[in-house]
């Protein structure tokens with residue numbers, strides 16, 4: 001089913017609103033414009049700046065608890081802005097998020113041998 005012009009304009013406006021808020025939040029936490037991954041594991045030779053794959057990371061890793069309060073995605077970006085960009089966050093790409101997550105899992109299994 002095709003969207004009407006009004007629906008398309010509404011979807012475009014929604015997309016723009018989310019895109020510009022995400023850009024603002026990511027620029028703030030990366031201290032770069034365009035925003036980039038903090039690259040904590042040296043994964044990137046060049047700054048990684050694809051906004052579609054950038055995320056906000058809870059540096060001290062209590063994400064699951066906090067996310068219940070803060071929400072995900074757009075709701076989370078609204079929460080950060082509303083709370084005047086609190087500390088404790090950094091910008092990571094999804095690759096670096098997964099590496100960090102797996103390192104955390106392995107750290108809880110000190111006898112694990114791979």
Ligand SMILES: [Zn+2]
Nearest residue numbers: 037039093096
């Ligand atoms: Zn990265």
